[in-house]
Amino acid sequence: MQKLRWHEMTAPEIEDAVREGHDVIFLPLGSVEMHGPHMLTGCDTYIAEALCLLMARRAGGLVLPPVHYSWPGATRNFAGTIRISQEETTRYIEAIVRSLVEQGFKKILLVSGHGGYRWLGPGFAREFFERTAVPVIFMDVGMFRDGPQLSRVFEGKDGSYREASLLLGALHILGKDGLLDLSGVQEDVAKQPTPSFGRVARYGVIGHDCGTLEQHVAPRKDASRDKGVEYLKLLADRFAQLSSDLDGYLEFLSKKQSRS
Numbered sequence: 001m002q003k004l005r006w007h008e009m010t011a012p013e014i015e016d017a018v019r020e021g022h023d024v025i026f027l028p029l030g031s032v033e034m035h036g037p038h039m040l041t042g043c044d045t046y047i048a049e050a051l052c053l054l055m056a057r058r059a060g061g062l063v064l065p066p067v068h069y070s071w072p073g074a075t076r077n078f079a080g081t082i083r084i085s086q087e088e089t090t091r092y093i094e095a096i097v098r099s100l101v102e103q104g105f106k107k108i109l110l111v112s113g114h115g116g117y118r119w120l121g122p123g124f125a126r127e128f129f130e131r132t133a134v135p136v137i138f139m140d141v142g143m144f145r146d147g148p149q150l151s152r153v154f155e156g157k158d159g160s161y162r163e164a165s166l167l168l169g170a171l172h173i174l175g176k177d178g179l180l181d182l183s184g185v186q187e188d189v190a191k192q193p194t195p196s197f198g199r200v201a202r203y204g205v206i207g208h209d210c211g212t213l214e215q216h217v218a219p220r221k222d223a224s225r226d227k228g229v230e231y232l233k234l235l236a237d238r239f240a241q242l243s244s245d246l247d248g249y250l251e252f253l254s255k256k257q258s259r260s
Ligand SMILES: [Zn+2]
Pocket: 035, 043, 044, 113, 114, 115, 163
């Protein structure tokens, strides 16, 4: 079977794979942070990596080693979180993307499993295009909301069920079943009341930190590995459909550039 993971390939193997059409490059973006009392600090990275592998299989691509360290968001005061700033995160991602562009790659996808990137990723993709004319794509697992098939998978379930299921599914896809066992999880941990700024979130944004482990993420022992796998596979299928749109857009851009 075709190898897809960049850091498990030799340089000539990468050159051959690209020549044979594996020219979409996926960069998984994760975090190193506390994920409740029950989930792994690498949760977001595993989810991004598994999704990238599925997408690369369907769209003909290669998967770079993931970026683990990033701006966490609200978990900096807990053991397990490594915090770097938004600016450091963006500059590091930009350095990786620039190196890919210098090597001639045109189809570059940044795939995030971490909510913190929803603040940085879109701005980076838009501004990088203005400066370089390279249309890098940024996507986040939580940003795909379209399509009844997708929303049906976690219908009636909350975010904590969804994320635990995605992690179980991702570990399965990566051949790491057994790294996470939720059977002994205590769900009845006393939760602190939601801080009074909660209503602001409906209208805007306010600086905040999590006050308890359970605020990110509430323990769930009923999470479903199979639903996690199903959701990630559906996302990858949808991406495979988008991939031809990207070819068309690149063609449009190159015609436009050759005219100007
Ligand atoms: Zn997470």
